[in-house]
Amino acid sequence: MISRRDFLQASMAASAIYGASGFGEWGRLAAQQVITQDDLLGFEAFGNVSLIHITDIHAQLKPIWFREPEVNIGVGSNKGQVPHVTGADFRKLYGIDDGSATHYALTYDDFNALGQAYGRMGGMDRVATVVNSIRADRPDALLLDGGDTWHGSYTCLKTEGQDVVNVMNLLKPDAMTFHWEFTLGSDRVRDIVADLPFAALGQNIFDAEWDEPAEDFAPYKMYESGGVQVAVIGQAFPYMPIANPGWMFPEYSFGIRDKRMQDMVDEVRGMGAELVVCLSHNGFDVDKKMAERVTGIDVILSGHTHDALPEPVLVGDTIIIASGSNGKFVSRVDLDVRDGRMMGFRHKLIPIFSDVIAPDADVAAAIDAERAPHLDALTEVIGKTADDTVLYRRGNFNGSWDDLICEALIEEREADISLSPGVRWGPSIMPGQDITREDLFNVTSMTYGKAYRTEMTGEFIHTVMEDVADNLFNPDPYYQQGGDMVRVGGMGYRIDINQPIGQRISDLTLLKTGEAIDPAKSYVVAGWASVNEATEGPQIWDVVESHIKKKGTISVAPNTSVQVVGA
Amino acid sequence: MKLTRRHAIVMALGSAAAFTMPFRAYAAVEEDIEAFTGGVEIGTGGITLVAPEIAENGNTVPIEVDAPGAEAIMILATGNPVPAVGTFTFGALAGSQSAATRIRLAGTQDVVAIARMPDGSFVQASQEVKVTIGGCGG
Numbered sequence: 001m002i003s004r005r006d007f008l009q010a011s012m013a014a015s016a017i018y019g020a021s022g023f024g025e026w027g028r029l030a031a032q033q034v035i036t037q038d039d040l041l042g043f044e045a046f047g048n049v050s051l052i053h054i055t056d057i058h059a060q061l062k063p064i065w066f067r068e069p070e071v072n073i074g075v076g077s078n079k080g081q082v083p084h085v086t087g088a089d090f091r092k093l094y095g096i097d098d099g100s101a102t103h104y105a106l107t108y109d110d111f112n113a114l115g116q117a118y119g120r121m122g123g124m125d126r127v128a129t130v131v132n133s134i135r136a137d138r139p140d141a142l143l144l145d146g147g148d149t150w151h152g153s154y155t156c157l158k159t160e161g162q163d164v165v166n167v168m169n170l171l172k173p174d175a176m177t178f179h180w181e182f183t184l185g186s187d188r189v190r191d192i193v194a195d196l197p198f199a200a201l202g203q204n205i206f207d208a209e210w211d212e213p214a215e216d217f218a219p220y221k222m223y224e225s226g227g228v229q230v231a232v233i234g235q236a237f238p239y240m241p242i243a244n245p246g247w248m249f250p251e252y253s254f255g256i257r258d259k260r261m262q263d264m265v266d267e268v269r270g271m272g273a274e275l276v277v278c279l280s281h282n283g284f285d286v287d288k289k290m291a292e293r294v295t296g297i298d299v300i301l302s303g304h305t306h307d308a309l310p311e312p313v314l315v316g317d318t319i320i321i322a323s324g325s326n327g328k329f330v331s332r333v334d335l336d337v338r339d340g341r342m343m344g345f346r347h348k349l350i351p352i353f354s355d356v357i358a359p360d361a362d363v364a365a366a367i368d369a370e371r372a373p374h375l376d377a378l379t380e381v382i383g384k385t386a387d388d389t390v391l392y393r394r395g396n397f398n399g400s401w402d403d404l405i406c407e408a409l410i411e412e413r414e415a416d417i418s419l420s421p422g423v424r425w426g427p428s429i430m431p432g433q434d435i436t437r438e439d440l441f442n443v444t445s446m447t448y449g450k451a452y453r454t455e456m457t458g459e460f461i462h463t464v465m466e467d468v469a470d471n472l473f474n475p476d477p478y479y480q481q482g483g484d485m486v487r488v489g490g491m492g493y494r495i496d497i498n499q500p501i502g503q504r505i506s507d508l509t510l511l512k513t514g515e516a517i518d519p520a521k522s523y524v525v526a527g528w529a530s531v532n533e534a535t536e537g538p539q540i541w542d543v544v545e546s547h548i549k550k551k552g553t554i555s556v557a558p559n560t561s562v563q564v565v566g567a
Numbered sequence: 568m569k570l571t572r573r574h575a576i577v578m579a580l581g582s583a584a585a586f587t588m589p590f591r592a593y594a595a596v597e598e599d600i601e602a603f604t605g606g607v608e609i610g611t612g613g614i615t616l617v618a619p620e621i622a623e624n625g626n627t628v629p630i631e632v633d634a635p636g637a638e639a640i641m642i643l644a645t646g647n648p649v650p651a652v653g654t655f656t657f658g659a660l661a662g663s664q665s666a667a668t669r670i671r672l673a674g675t676q677d678v679v680a681i682a683r684m685p686d687g688s689f690v691q692a693s694q695e696v697k698v699t700i701g702g703c704g705g
Contacts, residue, residue: 208623211629211667239621241623241624242621242623242699246623246624253623253629254623255619255620255623256619256620259617463700464700467699467700468700470697470699471699474697476620478620479620479621479695479697481621501675
């Protein structure tokens with residue numbers, strides 16, 4: 001008898017073959033300039049339930065460039081496991097041809113050259129076309145938004161998320177969970193949630209005072225889809241008050257709370273759920289561990305760590321889907337649910353090539369209407385990139401955007417050392433491209449963007465670096481927060497990722513003198529995105545705009561100041 | 568940015584690191600356990616400790632402990648200057664042998680719960696709770 005697990009694995013293999021052939025072909029088609037929308041959307045419906053997953057849009061309503069990470073190191077049991085595989089290794093793993101459209105979409109190298117061939121990706125008007133197409137095929141397909149939606153652009157900041165809310169509502173999501181949304185402040189979040197025409201979910205969103213489930217967010221919602229009872233359980237980002245300013249949402253507490261997750265799974269199963277879906281903002285490695293510890297979840301739709309994977313990862317009987325970020329991808333997951341169980345699946349990570357997928361006219365018009373009042377500010381050219389420079393952010397240790405921001409902090413704020421947060425959002429800029437104010441806000445906009453200037457001792461700087469490194473490289477994913485390493489300007493260091501906290505960071509060097517950092521000495525440090533209340537200083541986008549305007553053309557040399565050991 | 572209480576906590580981490588390593592080396596913890604168990608060997612299972620993996624605020628960390636049938640449960644914050652947090656005792660008529668409270672943690676450390684069962688045996692559960700500076704989750 002074929003067990004459920006065997007069935008899933010057999011189905012997985014079929015999915016892998018399906019994915020590989022589909023992906024390889026796009027490259028050839030695109031090279032011949034015959035890649036079509038039908039190629040991207042083609043999908044033979046499977047089973048009886050369809051899920052559509054999009055996550056970590058970061059308010060990118062228009063198509064963008066987005067370079068995937070070059071360095072993404074896994075630790076502990078995740079060493080060398082997806083999503084900690086990049087570049088040529090990633091292509092080899094999934095059978096992706098060099099130079100193909102999929103190479104461009106999913107890996108970092110040759111980004112500029114391939115970008116010229118395949119164009120920008122994303123755009124919520126294109127995403128709408130994909131969603132509509134799937135719904136034409138499966139009318140009651142569930143559209144699930146993994147969060148980090150109402151953050152990350154000029155218009156989103158100026159309208160406190162309203163522009164994105166208005167546009168996303170047109171796509172008619174069925175449920176959503178949260179992370180950066182809370183940095184709008186809890187009053188604003190409650191205002192928006194009160195009017196949302198879909199479910200705002202988070203089983204781990206608690207009232208901080210009483211440590212009880214917060215009444216503003218349901219833990220789950222039941223749907224009937226394809227004649228199947230489907231439960232969607234929300235899992236918000238667990239470390240909100242630690243990774244972001246807790247003073248902006250003091251009423252709420254989060255955490256992984258996998259014991260309650262198990263209780264919720266058991267509860268919905270008891271209510272007759274035949275398919276249990278977790279809409280998660282845990283991050284991929286945390287989701288893998290949660291899938292090991294919580295039984296009865298069929299599908300985890302994983303967000304937060306911005307990974308895009310062409311195939312699901314199987315943990316026990318749970319499939320985990322990673323759908324990328326910034327609107328670059330939409331995942332379609334078709335499931336065969338019979339006799340109260342998931343019997344198999346078919347999955348496709350759909351790349352949103354903006355020049356191939358036609359924009360939905362209504363959504364395109366709505367996006368332009370949201371942008372219209374801000375168009376002059378958005379389109380003002382601040383500078384341009386040199387022919388040798390791609391500005392990007394993603395990667396564990398540094399990105400050229402961050403190197404530029406760190407340089408701006410040192411020069412504009414007369415600092416010895418600068419620190420920039422290791423966030424994973426922020427689209428890229430191609431060589432020789434104008435840098436507009438919109439581009440700048442895409443990599444800096446937030447509600448706590450003030451650029452501080454302070455003194456820190458060498459010892460304190462070391463403590464900060466160790467602390468952040470442990471958030472990234474603790475071998476237990478439950479102790480990770482899912483960002484990248486803090487970006488550092490003016491200072492070099494060595495990191496041995498396999499050491500425990502307190503012993504990873506060494507050889508701190510002040511670059512301008514070449515001298516070792518003295519633990520007892522004070523240094524002037526400029527940074528931004530402090531989680532502390534009442535941080536003072538100019539907004540980071542003003543600091544960087546001033547710097548870019550002075551330089552005119554931006555060229556960023558490769559960063560050689562971080563020495564990584566043990567990867 | 569000014570140095571707030573939060574930073575003071577972080578700076579205390581340097582010294583806290585000495586506590587976090589081997590709690591067995593920390594004499595007060597040993598003494599507290601000895602006083603509670605009388606030296607009886609401690610088993611595992613039958614006790615559940617729920618604590619956050621990373622504390623949102625080290626000054627008030629919610630924890631829960633549940634040990635069905637236990638007579639008493641002792642909670643220790645092994646990295647605190649005074650590790651003993653408290654001992655809950657349950658009478659014969661107690662409806663459940665569980666407790667929830669909030670504790671203050673000086674830094675990253677193991678929180679330990681030990682339950683005394685009616686037959687005189689002991690079981691324990693522990694979890695590391697990280698107290699962190701945070702600030703860069705993306």
